[in-house]
Amino acid sequence: MKETYNINEKGYYGEFGGAYIPEMLYPNVEELRQNYLKIMAEPSFQEEFNALLKDYVGRPSPLYFAKRLSEKYNTKIYLKREDLNHTGAHKINNTIGQILMAKRLGKNRIIAETGAGQHGVATATVCALAGIECIVYMGEIDIARQAPNVARIKMLGAKVVPALSGSKTLKDATNEAIRDWINNPVDTHYIIGSAIGPHPYPDMVTKFQSIISEEIKWQLKEKEGKENPDYVVACIGGGSNAAGTYYHFLNNKDVGIIAVEAAGKGIHSGESAATSALGKEGIIHGCKTLLMQTPDGQITEPYSISAGLDYPGVGPLHSHLYKTGRGEFYSATDDEAMTAGLELCQLEGIIPAIESSHALAIFEHKTFKPDDVVVISLSGRGDKDLQNYIDYFKL
């Protein structure tokens, strides 16, 4: 049998995925599961989704040949410019899709979690666009770390609610959003920000983000005369930009799939977010996947300089890619990512998000052949990270 990397009808990628949710969430998740593919296939949905991606988000995002970076690493490097999207990252591809989904499901209240604030901004943006109430849960510590994005979310008319439980960061914001959903089971849709959570979220988010690889194919055909690169590279927090970047290449073994996780201060430093290296199979936020945990099964707190990669789990697709060996997994430390980010600024005039800088740090870990075509997902821009860059480089 041909191995497949797509989700099966039960909501699993291999052994990973599923919906490990309390009964209180069942009606909502089940409603979504029964309807999401049908709704996504409706011509009116497709039309509205594509029009918004084009005119509002600014798609297609360019596939840019990075000449000087290519010269430096002696290979052919293309950057998929998700940083040029409205709101500055790939996150908006998913929130556009999900707000249209929520409207068709008749929901009139949106909740979301956010770590760095990028997904919070992308959600608040589409809620403003649709005229729907929006509540964003954010860890108390992240609220303090990400003040500009908190302000943006508020300006867009959404309410920011601090998550005060646990470690007061992304995983706790996700817990609070899920608790909100339990308490508001009828009128609310939860817009999850990555390819995580109970089925059908990982698949739905992946499909909304798959526009990234769909475009890469025809753009590369125009530029290189072939649809398939030799490698696609992306950073992984929960794994949504990666899932979108890999999607149309998953079942084509000629395309190498490369994932870069955040090693923080080093994989074995105790301050890391390299889930594939440090994680073990378990359940987080309703999903069976690899996650960082104690031997007793308590979820541990990850660390990365990049708030968007600071998640103790990873989407189930990526656990499957890791376990089957279909994906090559690397991790970049804070220092490697910051250095790679600054290098992109100086070689190409592009200031990347620190998350994306992790993908750029792949060249510290792997050498490519001169005629390899390597497409890197530049998932976001660095505006939101300026303070971090200032502090790190003492600018």
Place this chain on the structure above:
Amino acid sequence: MNRINQKLQEDKKLLSIYFTAGYPNIDNTSTIIQNLEKSGVDMIEIGLPFSDPLADGPTIQASSTQALKNGMTSQVLFKQIKDIRKSVSIPLIIMGYFNPMLQYGVEAFCKKCQEVGIDGLIIPDLPVDVYHSEYKSIFEKYGIINVFLITPQTSDERIHYIDSVSDGFIYMVSSASTTGAKVGFGDEQSEYFERIANMNLKNPQIIGFGISNNETFTQATKHAKGAIIGSAFVKHVTNNGIDTINTFVNTIL
């Protein structure tokens, strides 16, 4: 016969109390169980703390966080209650999230439960269909009853399915909420309680969430076999310690 089934046959309304193991102090577990039994409680839910308790409100979250800080783990809990059956005969249920049990090993966990005399488990994030297809035979092998939740939003069809898979009681969540979020019942609850009572399920129902005093206990048990108190008891322990458990129980019964 399992102690839970035996208890359910008694001709009375049952009071079940939840507490978080390892809270307020790591070694309170046995004392709390013994005091609850002495106070006339019918059934006990021992909360195995989890770092990310999705279905719980602030009170149980805070007790769980503290319990974990105090060093509670599955292994510590089993060690603490290894001789509990020498001093109590009350039905004991462990309520916990699935990941710690998965890491312990589901079969090893059930086996250990049988060894120490735990009668049942409540695992809010283990869905009934996954239990049915993957774990039911293991639970049955060790005589452990698994208890499922239903809510006001659960469809009749699914309630019948849950009833068919259950073999003890059904945990009726009184309203769509996390634990401790809402106190008291309105018309919506009365309607829901009556609707379920009229479904003639094979398993008796015990109502939980939103019960904190004699009034809500009486309301809940008008239609159901019993009621469960969690957050209100944890709050009592926070404020008064574990020596006055009978005072709390007396205000309910």
